[in-house]
Amino acid sequence: MSKTAPSYSKGLVGVIAGETATATVGAGGHGLHYRGYNVEDLAAHCCFEQVAYLLIYGQLPSKAQLAAYTARLDGFRPLPKPLMIVLEQTPRSAHPMDVLRTACSFLGTIRPETKGAPAEDVFDYLIAIFGSVLCYWHQFHANGRRIDTSGQGPSERIAHHFLRLLHGRDPHPEAVRTVDVSLILYAEHGFAASSFACRVTTSTQSDIYSAICAAIGTLRGPLHGGANEEAMRLIERFGSVADAEAGVRDMLAKKVKIMGFGHRVYKTRDPRSDIIKSCSERMAALPEGKPLLVDISKRIEKLMWDEKKLFCNLDFFAASAYHQCGIPTEFFTPIVCDRGVL
Numbered sequence: 001m002s003k004t005a006p007s008y009s010k011g012l013v014g015v016i017a018g019e020t021a022t023a024t025v026g027a028g029g030h031g032l033h034y035r036g037y038n039v040e041d042l043a044a045h046c047c048f049e050q051v052a053y054l055l056i057y058g059q060l061p062s063k064a065q066l067a068a069y070t071a072r073l074d075g076f077r078p079l080p081k082p083l084m085i086v087l088e089q090t091p092r093s094a095h096p097m098d099v100l101r102t103a104c105s106f107l108g109t110i111r112p113e114t115k116g117a118p119a120e121d122v123f124d125y126l127i128a129i130f131g132s133v134l135c136y137w138h139q140f141h142a143n144g145r146r147i148d149t150s151g152q153g154p155s156e157r158i159a160h161h162f163l164r165l166l167h168g169r170d171p172h173p174e175a176v177r178t179v180d181v182s183l184i185l186y187a188e189h190g191f192a193a194s195s196f197a198c199r200v201t202t203s204t205q206s207d208i209y210s211a212i213c214a215a216i217g218t219l220r221g222p223l224h225g226g227a228n229e230e231a232m233r234l235i236e237r238f239g240s241v242a243d244a245e246a247g248v249r250d251m252l253a254k255k256v257k258i259m260g261f262g263h264r265v266y267k268t269r270d271p272r273s274d275i276i277k278s279c280s281e282r283m284a285a286l287p288e289g290k291p292l293l294v295d296i297s298k299r300i301e302k303l304m305w306d307e308k309k310l311f312c313n314l315d316f317f318a319a320s321a322y323h324q325c326g327i328p329t330e331f332f333t334p335i336v337c338d339r340g341v342l
Contacts, residue, residue: 108209
């Protein structure tokens with residue numbers, strides 16, 4: 001019998017708790033692939049629904065399969081009446097992540113898993129309905145409106161549906177593309193903390209709704225999904241590029257953590273960051289865009305690299321991209337929850 005004492009690994013660093021081929025990072029912490037497809041190619045040529053199908057069903061859909069899949073998702077968008085009542089009773093002061101967690105738990109009671117039914121049934125349902133949940137709750141408490149969350153038909157993408165319900169009008173195509181691309185980039189990342197929490201729950205043979213609730217609770221933390229919200233709060237406090245540089249230098253001198261920089265897996269760059277940065281730049285070029293916000297973000301990005309050799313991750317430029325789409329800061333992390341289902 002070995003007398004070697006068990007090793008201690010704080011935060012499970014270096015501990016292999018499982019394996020996955022769904023999302024893989026290249027050797028040396030370079031690149032990201034979903035089931036063998038480069039995420040940069042997927043973001044450039046696919047919509048989120050195609051990527052969701054790839055991750056859930058193992059292959060990119062044919063034209064016919066995509067049409068059937070989007071029709072399936074469209075049918076899930078209307079909210080059950082009991083859920084509407086729950087959302088109306090949920091306080092306006094609640095964080096949207098708490099709203100999603102509550103809604104997910106409640107859906108597990110009125111639409112429980114059917115024994116023997118594929119898990120994909122629940123995945124597809126939650127992917128389709130989470131946007132409806134957020135926007136119904138928001139519109140009821142912010143504007144006193146009970147909105148119809150039905151889609152405009154199978155051709156309406158999740159990104160368009162969400163922005164339309166959020167703003168009460170058809171969104172700008174560039175905003176739709178920005179949200180769509182962000183969903184692709186956030187869609188999967190192996191053993192992220194929320195994925196690990198979800199796996200722990202499912203390992204006890206609990207139901208899928210409980211596992212997703214665990215993932216939502218984990219994603220809510222500012223050191224995980226909440227980082228994009230914190231990045232926005234940092235960026236918007238500055239009125240100019242010069243203010244941003246002075247402010248961040250002061251924070252660094254005081255050893256204040258700057259959210260949206262560095263990564264536990266990537267060693268030289270986050271391949272997703274340049275993609276969402278381009279989205280933010282395109283939004284800034286629109287008449288209603290906010291180029292100063294992007295300029296401030298770029299200055300902070302450069303300063304963090306020059307001073308700390310820290311590159312920005314996906315969360316940093318996702319903040320300015322989402323803001324320019326008219327999305328409230330507290331909604332940034334809930335958007336990622338559509339990815340959390342995957």
